[in-house]
Structures are given as structure tokens and as C-alpha cells.
Amino acid sequence: MKIEYYIETTLLKFLKTKKIDSIRVIDLIDEIGICKGTFYKYYQDKYHLLICSFQNHFYNGILNGAQTWESFLSRSMNSFKNSPSIIINAFESQDINSLRSYHEQLMRKYFSENAGADEDEYYAYSADVFTHYVTDVLMAWLKNKCVETNEELIRKIKAIMPITLFVGLYGPLGGKNENKKQLAN
Numbered sequence: 001m002k003i004e005y006y007i008e009t010t011l012l013k014f015l016k017t018k019k020i021d022s023i024r025v026i027d028l029i030d031e032i033g034i035c036k037g038t039f040y041k042y043y044q045d046k047y048h049l050l051i052c053s054f055q056n057h058f059y060n061g062i063l064n065g066a067q068t069w070e071s072f073l074s075r076s077m078n079s080f081k082n083s084p085s086i087i088i089n090a091f092e093s094q095d096i097n098s099l100r101s102y103h104e105q106l107m108r109k110y111f112s113e114n115a116g117a118d119e120d121e122y123y124a125y126s127a128d129v130f131t132h133y134v135t136d137v138l139m140a141w142l143k144n145k146c147v148e149t150n151e152e153l154i155r156k157i158k159a160i161m162p163i164t165l166f167v168g169l170y171g172p173l174g175g176k177n178e179n180k181k182q183l184a185n
Helices: 003-015 026-030 034-040 048-058 068-081 086-090 099-114 121-143 150-159 163-170 176-184
Strands: none
Touching: 003 026, 003 034, 003 048, 003 086, 003 150, 003 176, 026 048, 034 176, 048 099, 068 099, 068 121, 068 150, 086 099, 086 121, 099 121, 121 150, 150 176
């Protein structure tokens, strides 16, 4: 197996019991028995490692295979609920390069491609607020032992979706620009 696999799975093992901000690169290096140079050959820092780990072990195919934003969320939930302590410990970071930021960027990417969220400031702001909320809801869901079904949680999230994103994704005219014109009227 490749060394990256061992480094990534070691980080995931540490995340079962520790928050990402308390894990040190030297602890990972010592656990695996590699040189510092080997670690930095593949990763810029532990947050880069975290994103690579999640991309390879959790997010792989979630965004590309999602036909709707609901299927993106449902696929994320299915992936996350099997390892709640890892997800919670990974997301609860104060660092700007955290997994939370990366997850929100994935959702923003979906909205910009499918709801026109990158076309003007109001759409972009709506997408930002919504992605922060969705991430908070997912973390609360995991902390509460995933009591709600995917459908119940998606219904709750949809109930607070900003109208700009709702019209962009579901508007009766179908096109992003037409939906924006309709919203403006």
C-alpha cells in the first residue's frame, strides 16, 4: 500500500478520540514511524492531510454523483453517520484551513454550478449563509446520534433555504437567469 494511505488512516484513527486542533504532525510521524520529510513530501500540514483523508475516505464520489443538492446531503449523511466521532472531531476546528471550510466550499461549488450562486453578490451571500447553517445542522445531527432520518433532516434544511437558492434550484422557468428575473419581479 502507498504511504499516503497509512498516513491518512492514522489521522482518522487519532480523530476517533482527539480533535484535529490537538493532533500534532509529530504524533502522526511517530505513530507511523516515518521521517518528517516523508510527511511533508505529501502534505503541507495536518489540515491538508485532513482534507486529503476525507476526500479519499469519505467524500470520494459524493459531489460528482449527486444529481440534486438533496442527494449531495443524503450521500454526505450516509458517509458521515458511520464515523460520527471522526467527523465531529475533524469539523470542530478553529483553523481557517479546516475541514468545515472545505465542506462548505463543496456545497458552494454545487450551488454556484446549479443555482447561479456565483452570478451576483446576493446569491453568493445566500449560498454562504445556507452552507454554514447546513454544516451546523449536520454536526448537531451527528452529536445527537443521527436520530432523524435523512429525509427528516433534509426537510428541516429545506424549510430554511433562502428563496434565492430555492428559486435557482427549483424555479418553474428552469434557467438560472430567468429565475433571477422572476425573483426580482
